[in-house]
Amino acid sequence: MTVLGQWHDESSRWLFRLAGAALLLAVALYAFEVIARYLFDMPTTWSGEAVQYSLAILIFCALPDVTRRSAHVAIDIVPESLPENARRILARINALVAALATGLAAWIVAGESLRQFEKGLMTNAANPIPRWWITAFIALGLASAALHFLRHMIGRRG
Secondary structure (H helix, E strand, O other): OOHHHHHHHHHHHHHHHHHHHHHHHHHHHHHHHHHHHHOOOOOOOOHHHHHHHHHHHHHHHHHHHHHHOOOOOOOOHHHHHOOHHHHHHHHHHHHHHHHHHHHHHHHHHHHHHHHHHHHOOEOOOOOOOEOHHHHHHHHHHHHHHHHHHHHHHOOOOO
């Protein structure tokens, strides 16, 4: 495996750890909101928003490592019924299509994130934050997943 491949795999693992931290944060904030609302009758204006942002970060930070490990949910009735050679060809075609789809999505989201940054756009919330903070994580996760799909296609998995 190349140094770049090793770096990509390690960065995916770190993003997965960040996704785990985002999950812990979402659970803690949700529990805090329930306690504040129902025990102390003091609901917050910010915890629901923070949970939503954490969930977006969680999903797109986990995506690269899930892709690296081929841990997606898969319905493999057709591939399992094919001969080994046809199965490998189908897997490469699937990886190429997935790489193109996630790469295109990453390109679109990265452009939108840049636009949001340039215009200073904020979320529509009680406690607004810059939108690009969230869309940058989405673009990063999609781009990294696209690279993993390309590596799967050429047979260089992490």
